[in-house]
Amino acid sequence: MTTVANPVQLGVPGVREYRSSSRVARPAVPVLVDSFGRIARDLRVSITEKCSLRCTYCMPVQGLPEIPRDRLLTAAEIVRLVRIAVERLGVREVRFTGGEPLMRHDLEDMIAGCAEAAPGVPLSMTTNAIGLERRARALATAGLSRVNVSLDSLDRAHFAELTRRDRLPSVLSGIAAASQAGLAPVKINAVLMQETLTGAADLLAWCLTNGCHLRFIEEMPLDADHAWTRDRMVDAAMLLTVLGERFDLAEVGREDPSAPAEEWTVDGGPATVGIIAAVTRKFCADCDRTRLTAEGTVRACLFSDSEIDLRVALRRGASDEEVAQLWREAMWNKTPGHGIGSDGFESPNRTMGAIGG
Numbered sequence: 001m002t003t004v005a006n007p008v009q010l011g012v013p014g015v016r017e018y019r020s021s022s023r024v025a026r027p028a029v030p031v032l033v034d035s036f037g038r039i040a041r042d043l044r045v046s047i048t049e050k051c052s053l054r055c056t057y058c059m060p061v062q063g064l065p066e067i068p069r070d071r072l073l074t075a076a077e078i079v080r081l082v083r084i085a086v087e088r089l090g091v092r093e094v095r096f097t098g099g100e101p102l103m104r105h106d107l108e109d110m111i112a113g114c115a116e117a118a119p120g121v122p123l124s125m126t127t128n129a130i131g132l133e134r135r136a137r138a139l140a141t142a143g144l145s146r147v148n149v150s151l152d153s154l155d156r157a158h159f160a161e162l163t164r165r166d167r168l169p170s171v172l173s174g175i176a177a178a179s180q181a182g183l184a185p186v187k188i189n190a191v192l193m194q195e196t197l198t199g200a201a202d203l204l205a206w207c208l209t210n211g212c213h214l215r216f217i218e219e220m221p222l223d224a225d226h227a228w229t230r231d232r233m234v235d236a237a238m239l240l241t242v243l244g245e246r247f248d249l250a251e252v253g254r255e256d257p258s259a260p261a262e263e264w265t266v267d268g269g270p271a272t273v274g275i276i277a278a279v280t281r282k283f284c285a286d287c288d289r290t291r292l293t294a295e296g297t298v299r300a301c302l303f304s305d306s307e308i309d310l311r312v313a314l315r316r317g318a319s320d321e322e323v324a325q326l327w328r329e330a331m332w333n334k335t336p337g338h339g340i341g342s343d344g345f346e347s348p349n350r351t352m353g354a355i356g357g
């Protein structure tokens with residue numbers, strides 16, 4: 001695994017100032033560095049566009065258009081790309097996402113292949129947990145390290161309204177099964193809307209009781225229905241006010257600079273609650289993520305539609321190094337950050353479910 005860690009050593013500018021560095025040449029280093037000096041070590045792999053829920057802040061009511069099956073990466077292709085990322089590009093962590101990863105029946109094989117191809121690299125999954133009850137043990141045996149489960153409300157009616165499906169009991173059974181299978185610590189992701197904000201404190205109390213770590217995520221303009229507005233968004237300040245009415249919170253900050261969640265201790269700790277304030281306290285300057293879509297394109301940023309196609313390269317017989325080189329080029333051109341709230345901002349073409357959160 002590579003030891004290159006410092007942008008200064010790479011001869012590229014520091015990342016704090018968002019100035020154009022297009023005239024700087026990409027250094028010949030075996031990592032995913034961008035022209036602002038950020039190094040991507042955390043790989044998010046979307047493996048499907050299909051989903052068992054229809055969360056209003058993510059999916060359209062009819063679901064995403066189906067990706068023709070011959071354009072979807074196979075499990076073997078995903079395993080190869082994960083191996084290339086780890087062996088040649090310095091990736092240290094892999095997370096499977098979607099759509100809903102549990103919609104793929106070859107998920108266990110994919111995880112087992114990745115565990116063999118990238119020994120020692122943590123493999124996690126972001127999931128809605130529907131169907132996890134039956135598969136948690138097999139996934140853990142295959143090599144999955146832990147799961148992030150999306151759960152926005154413990155109120156069955158609110159949950160059904162928000163996800164357009166009455167599946168709360170299945171999600172709760174999935175979380176319990178994940179804990180029992182050792183896919184721990186289970187992290188709970190919650191995107192709150194104004195309708196569910198009153199349930200924030202109940203969600204935190206439930207997570208504390210059930211040994212889960214809760215992180216609230218600010219809703220981003222990545223919904224298929226294009227209904228997001230800054231005025232209606234529940235932001236970090238609103239959450240802290242609501243949680244503060246029931247819990248004593250003290251800010252502790254980030255575990256490490258590239259962690260998206262800022263942490264607060266709850267009632268003196270040691271338990272904490274996280275807030276991923278991607279809109280109001282953006283952390284693009286420390287972003288260490290690289291993303292693969294289910295069709296096999298590299299996406300450097302959630303908000304940039306510029307993508308480089310690795311699937312086509314794989315299928316025309318490119319070598320591992322040729323694929324790695326394409327990936328490095330895609331990341332070198334990563335934009336400095338999202339422009340939510342700035343003049344002229346436009347939501348990207350792909351929605352969250354089509355990129356992978």
Ligand code: SAM
Pocket residue numbers: 051057058097098099100101126127128148149150189190191217218219220221222223352353356357
């Ligand atoms: N289906 C899985 C799930 O829900 O966990 C994985 C895919 S989902 C797109 C990944 C994460 O993105 C989830 O935690 C979800 O809450 C989050 N997400 C979806 N739409 C979002 C949005 N518009 N803003 C912020 N987060 C969003």
Ligand code: SF4
Pocket residue numbers: 051052053054055058059098099100127128150353
């Ligand atoms: Fe499906 Fe996850 Fe999007 Fe909800 S957030 S619709 S569970 S992909």
